[in-house]
Each structure stands twice: as structure tokens, then as C-alpha cells.
Amino acid sequence: MLPGRLHSAADLKPGTRIKADVAVVGSGAGGAAVAAELAKNGLKVAVLEEGRSFAPSDLVTRPSWAYRHLYAGRSVLVARGEVLIPLAAGRAVGGSTFVNSAICFRAPDRVLREWERDFGSPWTPDRMAPLFDEVERALDVQKIGPEIARHNSLVFKRGAEKLGLDGDFISRNAPGCVGCGVCQLGCPIGGKGSVDKNLLPAAIENGADVYSEVRARDVRVEHGVAKGVTAEVLDRDDQATGLVEIEAERVFLCGGAFGTPQLLQRNRLCNGSGQVGENLHVHPGQAAAALFDEEIRYWDGVTQGYYVHLEDAILETFTGTPELFWAALPLGQMNLRRLKHVASAGCMIRDRGRGRVRWQGEGSLPAITYEMDESDRALFIAGARAMARVWFAAGAHTSYPLLNATVDPARSLDEALRQLPDDLPARRLNPYGSHPQSTCRMSADPRKGVCKPTGETHEVENLYVADGSLFPTALGVNPQITILALATGIAREMVGKGA
Ligand SMILES: Cc1cc2nc3c(=O)[nH]c(=O)nc-3n(C[C@H](O)[C@H](O)[C@H](O)COP(=O)(O)OP(=O)(O)OC[C@H]3O[C@@H](n4cnc5c(N)ncnc54)[C@H](O)[C@@H]3O)c2cc1C
Ligand code: SF4
Numbered sequence: 049m050l051p052g053r054l055h056s057a058a059d060l061k062p063g064t065r066i067k068a069d070v071a072v073v074g075s076g077a078g079g080a081a082v083a084a085e086l087a088k089n090g091l092k093v094a095v096l097e098e099g100r101s102f103a104p105s106d107l108v109t110r111p112s113w114a115y116r117h118l119y120a121g122r123s124v125l126v127a128r129g130e131v132l133i134p135l136a137a138g139r140a141v142g143g144s145t146f147v148n149s150a151i152c153f154r155a156p157d158r159v160l161r162e163w164e165r166d167f168g169s170p171w172t173p174d175r176m177a178p179l180f181d182e183v184e185r186a187l188d189v190q191k192i193g194p195e196i197a198r199h200n201s202l203v204f205k206r207g208a209e210k211l212g213l214d215g216d217f218i219s220r221n222a223p224g225c226v227g228c229g230v231c232q233l234g235c236p237i238g239g240k241g242s243v244d245k246n247l248l249p250a251a252i253e254n255g256a257d258v259y260s261e262v263r264a265r266d267v268r269v270e271h272g273v274a275k276g277v278t279a280e281v282l283d284r285d286d287q288a289t290g291l292v293e294i295e296a297e298r299v300f301l302c303g304g305a306f307g308t309p310q311l312l313q314r315n316r317l318c319n320g321s322g323q324v325g326e327n328l329h330v331h332p333g334q335a336a337a338a339l340f341d342e343e344i345r346y347w348d349g350v351t352q353g354y355y356v357h358l359e360d361a362i363l364e365t366f367t368g369t370p371e372l373f374w375a376a377l378p379l380g381q382m383n384l385r386r387l388k389h390v391a392s393a394g395c396m397i398r399d400r401g402r403g404r405v406r407w408q409g410e411g412s413l414p415a416i417t418y419e420m421d422e423s424d425r426a427l428f429i430a431g432a433r434a435m436a437r438v439w440f441a442a443g444a445h446t447s448y449p450l451l452n453a454t455v456d457p458a459r460s461l462d463e464a465l466r467q468l469p470d471d472l473p474a475r476r477l478n479p480y481g482s483h484p485q486s487t488c489r490m491s492a493d494p495r496k497g498v499c500k501p502t503g504e505t506h507e508v509e510n511l512y513v514a515d516g517s518l519f520p521t522a523l524g525v526n527p528q529i530t531i532l533a534l535a536t537g538i539a540r541e542m543v544g545k546g547a
Contacts, residue, residue: 049090057260066293074143077515077531080145082538083095094259101260108233129418131479156525187243221528222235229351229367229369231351264311266278274299298510320506325405326402328402328416330482332397373451393435395434400423424474486516502538
């Protein structure tokens, strides 16, 4: 097959009809993996992506610009519940991989076994292992070293090693990384291996067409079988300028755990189980910081460089742009001078709390609700205590156990632990979530899930889901590698080769 192309909205005349074997909605981790696998197997693939395509030179490394141009809902998505949780998801060719920190973990075996036991998932550790190998090769995943981790990660490593914790440098899909620390604004030097740099070009080479600034609106279903997609062509203000039709034998929904359930809800599809948009997990994370006498310069170094594994939680160092902690920490009058002595990290948990995503109509943000479970609150407190222990072991003189106004700076470990009692109320926490999952979960039992474990929906033939929304429960580690591997396996199964 001749190579395909990356098209922008300007290339598409309203009323255009596109014929393909498979329409793929969304070009993030799931969509890119599906497109690459199907195109490799000779199928004509059309990928629709509502975000734009950005070259490194197009990027402006300012949060205000990035939130507007690279994030879903201009980065003002929030889950409501006892605690408000700001949520992030990417919206660009490459999806959330375009703005992520490139952290690569495989799904823990025990989680895959849980999915097998409770949801009839065939994606066992043995079956996933070669898929993980394959996607890690395709994305050039390598463990980073101290030269790009730099001081923010190295002090954390020093403390973790003193305490004998289970930690290491993080493996990342960023072969050309120079450690500038702004992954979440898009990689300005093109060093990150987001899927627009590897899987999507491979799909295009094998004949796939990728249409940016095109938003899927309707899934066409005839007699219970998916037949294609109607999509809106968007202008630079996200206004629809016309419709295009994609006629396809199969449709893959890979719009992420916010986008996919909304598309099903707007089309009133596949909700016999009542599970569309339910079971939202977000891996809530909570940041903390510490002050050292030595210079840390937390903005210098890879975005996330070192991790410590806890039971159902991970501590990961975190590098941000300088204003992040200048604005958040009570550093006093001398804050600019003290800023370079700040170290930072976060604790991300495998949440048992759940939420719900609801489509709210044309042009509106989704309504998202989420209630934290009691066990989540306990994990957060354990994680915050562990971060304080690591930093005091590394020589910090002050820690900020939770980055919000309700918990004071602590000058000793004892003081930090006193600030984090077992009964610290959830509303004192300050969580954030960038790993939405499970809103169209797979289950062999059609009463418990939206999709079969093959990714095909229980109710509409030839309509598949292959993104983070498929996970039956929270994964517990950063999810991109598992989404990529699962989507590859699902696409391979679909073409009948088995995975
Ligand atoms: C800031 C941030 C940091 C992260 N860091 C890490 C990390 O370091 N490691 C890790 O493993 N994970 C990380 N993640 C999470 C990881 O990137 C995501 O879990 C993963 O990319 C999700 O894959 P997906 O296919 O489900 O959806 P996405 O990658 O989000 O892709 C969905 C795409 O579908 C598009 N779309 C949605 N609806 C429509 C529609 N109707 N029509 C057309 N297009 C549509 C969206 O615009 C989007 O581009 C991070 C996420 C964020 C936001
Ligand atoms: S730290 Fe900088 S160079 Fe490295 S991947 Fe992230 S944005 Fe790119």
C-alpha cells in the first residue's frame, strides 16, 4: 500500500466522504497502537483526531499556552466530590503521550491476574509480556541515568537509599531527552518518543491517513453493526466548519477515558450494562516539597526521574517550571532566592475511589464526579509520610508535607508526621489526576462491562474500544505502556493473528 498522510483541517472540504477499512477515533496511546498494527497488516486506516499536530518548533513553553492548545477542555476539567480533583488529558496528534512525562511501567502481574479472575480478561502476564517487549522497542524505552535525572531526583535517591526503600531511576520513552523538565508543555526539542514520533509515522508509512482537527460526532450503526463515523472539521477556535463522512467496516474508539464514553453517550450506544462512563479511576496524585541548604534547582532535570515503590502507591520525583512552587509554597519574603533550594516529588495511588463521566451536550465540558475511598485517603497519608522521611533522610531542613494552605511547613520529621495523622480529613488533601481509566471497562460478563475482553463492544458488532477506558480497575502504575500493549493485542486479535 502507498504511504498515507497527515492531513490538517485545511485539506478537508466539508461533505468529503472517506473510505477506509477501519476508522480510528483518537490518536493517543491506544489509537496510535491500533493504527500502526492494522496498517502493518494491510488494512486501510483513517485516524481522526480533534487536536492539532505540533512540530517541536511550534511549541511555546509557557503553561498558559500549553493548557489552551495541548489539553482537553483547555485544562480546566475537574472532578467534583468531597474533594475537587483537577484532571488533565492531552488533545493533540499523539494524545496524552504528547504532554506526558514519558514514564514507562508495565502493568503489575497481580493486577493482570485480578482482571483475569474478576472480569474474565485473557490478557494474562504471559500474554502481555511479548506485547510489552514490542511496544517498549517501538518507543525506545530506556532507563535514565544521573546525568539527566539531576539534583531533584538525586537527593530523593540519596534519601530513599538511606532508608533502604525499593526505588530506582525511571525508564522512559524519551531517547533524545536532554532533561529540560517541561514534558507537560510538549517536548520542545523533539526528544520524547510520544506516539506522533514513532507509531503514527509507522502507520502512515503503511498507508494510514491521520486527520487532525477532526472531531468524531456520530458513530453510524446499521442493524447493530458499526458502519462508520460522521465527524466535524474544526477551525482554530474549535468551531465546526462542516461535516465529513468516514465509511468503514470497523470503528475503533480511542478517545481516552473522557472522550470515548462521551461519544457513546451522545450516540446512546452500548449502555445496556449501565457501565458507560462509570468506574472512573484517575490515579490521584499529591505533590509535596522540601527545602535543603544545598541548591537543588528542581526545574533542571528530567520531568520525573526517580521512583520509590510502595504498596498500591508510587512516589515519583517531579520537576516543574519555576513558577509552580514559587506560587504554591509559603517561602516568605526571600522566596525567589530560596526557590532554588526546593526539592519536589509526588505520590500517586492505585485508587479504589470511583467517578463518573457524563456528556453534557454540544460545546460543554463533561460533568465529572469522583468520590475518594477511605483506603485512598490512608494511602495518601502513607505516601506523604514516606516523602517526608525520604527528604529528612537526605538532609532536608524543612518539608512541606502537602502542598496546600492547610498543612504548615515542618522543621523535623516528627513535626511532619504530626501534621499527617491517621485521621487527616480527605478535604485537607490536594489531589490531581492525569490517568483517567476504566469508563468503558472490559468484562466477559456483559452485565459488568461495556466491552468484551477483545475490545469489541458487547452490543454493537465491529465497534471496538482500545484505550485507557478499557481497564477493568485502576492499574496502579503510569498507564501508557499497558494501554499501548493492550491496544496492539486487541488490533492483532481483530485481524485474526492472535496476540
Ligand atoms: C500531563 C500528563 C502526564 C502523564 N504522564 C504519564 C507518564 O509519564 N507515563 C504514563 O504511562 N502515563 C502518563 N500519562 C497518562 C498517559 O499519557 C495516558 O494514560 C495515555 O496516553 C492514555 O491513552 P488513551 O489512548 O486512553 O488516550 P489519549 O492518549 O488521551 O488519547 C485520546 C485522544 O483522543 C482524542 N479524542 C477524544 N475524543 C475525540 C473525538 N470525539 N474525535 C476525535 N478525537 C478525539 C483526544 O484529543 C486525544 O488526543 C500522563 C497524562 C497526562 C495528561
Ligand atoms: S525533559 Fe525536556 S527534553 Fe526530556 S523529554 Fe521532557 S521535554 Fe523533552
